[in-house]
Amino acid sequence: MRKIIKYVLLDILRNKILISYTVLLFAITMTMLFLGDNETKVLLSLLNIVLIVLPLVSIIFSTIYYYNSVEFIELLVCQPIRRTAILLSIYAGLALSLVIAFGVGVALPLLMMEHTTTAALLVFIGFLLTAIFAALAILGSVRMRDKARGIGVSILAWFYFSLLYDGLVLFLLFQFSDYPLEKPSIVLGAMNPIDLGRIMLLLRLDSSAMMGYTGAVFQEFFGSAGGIVIAVTLLILWMNLPLWAAIRRFNHKDL
Amino acid sequence: MIEFSGISKKFGRLPVLEDVSLRLQKGRTVALIGPNGSGKTTLIKCLLGMVVPDKGHITFGGRNILEDWSYRTDLGYMPQIGRYPDNMTIAQLFGMIRDIRRMPDQRLDEDLIRAFRLPAIYDKRMRTLSGGTRQKVSACLAFLFDPAVIVLDEPTAGLDPVSAGILTDKILTETQKGKLVLVTSHILSELDDLVDEVVYLQDGRIRFHKTLPQLRADTGEHRLVRAIAHVMENSML
Numbered sequence: 094m095r096k097i098i099k100y101v102l103l104d105i106l107r108n109k110i111l112i113s114y115t116v117l118l119f120a121i122t123m124t125m126l127f128l129g130d131n132e133t134k135v136l137l138s139l140l141n142i143v144l145i146v147l148p149l150v151s152i153i154f155s156t157i158y159y160y161n162s163v164e165f166i167e168l169l170v171c172q173p174i175r176r177t178a179i180l181l182s183i184y185a186g187l188a189l190s191l192v193i194a195f196g197v198g199v200a201l202p203l204l205m206m207e208h209t210t211t212a213a214l215l216v217f218i219g220f221l222l223t224a225i226f227a228a229l230a231i232l233g234s235v236r237m238r239d240k241a242r243g244i245g246v247s248i249l250a251w252f253y254f255s256l257l258y259d260g261l262v263l264f265l266l267f268q269f270s271d272y273p274l275e276k277p278s279i280v281l282g283a284m285n286p287i288d289l290g291r292i293m294l295l296l297r298l299d300s301s302a303m304m305g306y307t308g309a310v311f312q313e314f315f316g317s318a319g320g321i322v323i324a325v326t327l328l329i330l331w332m333n334l335p336l337w338a339a340i341r342r343f344n345h346k347d348l
Numbered sequence: 349m350i351e352f353s354g355i356s357k358k359f360g361r362l363p364v365l366e367d368v369s370l371r372l373q374k375g376r377t378v379a380l381i382g383p384n385g386s387g388k389t390t391l392i393k394c395l396l397g398m399v400v401p402d403k404g405h406i407t408f409g410g411r412n413i414l415e416d417w418s419y420r421t422d423l424g425y426m427p428q429i430g431r432y433p434d435n436m437t438i439a440q441l442f443g444m445i446r447d448i449r450r451m452p453d454q455r456l457d458e459d460l461i462r463a464f465r466l467p468a469i470y471d472k473r474m475r476t477l478s479g480g481t482r483q484k485v486s487a488c489l490a491f492l493f494d495p496a497v498i499v500l501d502e503p504t505a506g507l508d509p510v511s512a513g514i515l516t517d518k519i520l521t522e523t524q525k526g527k528l529v530l531v532t533s534h535i536l537s538e539l540d541d542l543v544d545e546v547v548y549l550q551d552g553r554i555r556f557h558k559t560l561p562q563l564r565a566d567t568g569e570h571r572l573v574r575a576i577a578h579v580m581e582n583s584m585l
Contacts, residue, residue, distance in 0.1 A: 164431040167431055168431075171397070171420060171425045173417060176417075348398045
């Protein structure tokens with residue numbers, strides 16, 4: 094398994110798209126660090142990058158990479174290796190190289206300039222979101238045989254998690270504004286990895302004060318040690334469940 | 349050594365294999381013959397674990413292949429259309445597969461690589477190779493790890509006469525070593541002096557499984573081409 098990860102990793106790290114993605118992230122981070130006057134502003138701007146750009150690149154790049162390595166997978170499937178090991182290695186190679194790109198592009202410069210736990214938390218959320226969206230991409234591409242449809246589904250998934258979902262939540266909150274919605278809104282927030290990441294970081298930045306009563310409830314729930322453990326557990330579940338579903342499908346797939 | 353029992357497979361609503369049972373013994377060369385779309389490749393892919401049958405099971409040396417993937421160590425496969433990662437060179441491809449299969453160098457069977465003079469084009473990328481050269485690479489990979497069972501799907505389609513000759517000779521020497529060779533081909537004339545048994549597949553069912561002498565006796569034809577033509581014309585034996 095380690096050998097396959099090595100081959101996937103070497104293949105991706107030579108990829109020009111990934112290199113330019115790293116350079117772009119690095120440039121953005123450096124600009125923000127030098128232009129931003131206080132830490133909160135810098136972190137908030139970077140948070141938006143992490144929440145929008147990272148999932149998008151992660152899911153699209155992983156999907157396209159999977160479809161391009163169909164031949165590679167076919168070759169490996171008739172070698173004496175377990176199918177689970179093949180898919181997991183490809184996922185690990187993908188997630189690892191995207192994590193490296195984020196690490197070099199954002200984590201390294203940020204952590205060198207800012208030595209706060211909030212900055213560390215931002216980096217941690219970035220790593221998790223990268224891994225989660227790579228897993229979602231693997232699930233989508235294992236299920237869809239057709240490349241165009243697979244890429245379409247992954248774009249839709251990103252669109253759903255980063256834009257549509259928030260719209261739906263706002264709509265629900267607006268419709269049921271006569272009722273106490275603090276507790277349901279915690280559940281709704283947990284159902285989307287991007288929102289979960291946003292809430293975790295915003296609470297650290299004390300911007301929750303601007304979110305009114307809901308913010309206070311969030312603070313009470315996600316601000317406590319138990320709440321953070323739950324949030325991280327949920328994010329890890331968001332990574333493992335799609336992967337588990339993808340492996341189940343892949344083990345019975347005709348190639 | 350290999351046993352298919354009651355294999356059925358549908359692609360969507362289309363049945364490809366229907367209740368196929370087949371027993372293959374060690375040291376035999378078996379030809380899998382049938383018209384286009386009769387399920388030959390699907391049957392082979394079931395054996396390789398690339399296609400999972402809807403019903404039935406396959407055992408390899410007594411072990412169920414769905415539960416134990418390690419049987420693939422004893423299996424060499426040459427696909428009909430070899431698809432390989434585009435950006436790899438031939439040398440990298442061989443290196444990677446050798447790295448994964450981990451076999452000591454002295455046990456590797458590199459006869460075919462030398463015979464096809466592949467080292468001369470080792471640094472060509474897979475994307476730039478012609479169909480025939482790809483076939484050569486596939487053939488080399490199938491024989492490289494000296495497996496006990498060799499599966500060849502249309503091995504000589506696309507090869508020039510000289511290379512096809514080299515490959516047929518290689519298949520003959522391997523059978524003489526007591527290996528089980530399963531081969532599909534439409535070029536029946538080349539199978540004549542190669543195979544011991546013939547399996548005839550049509551519409552996803554096995555019409556017959558006979559030894560070559562028996563088939564000759566039943567049809568009264570000496571050449572395999574004529575014998576199969578006889579079968580096809582009289583549809584059943």
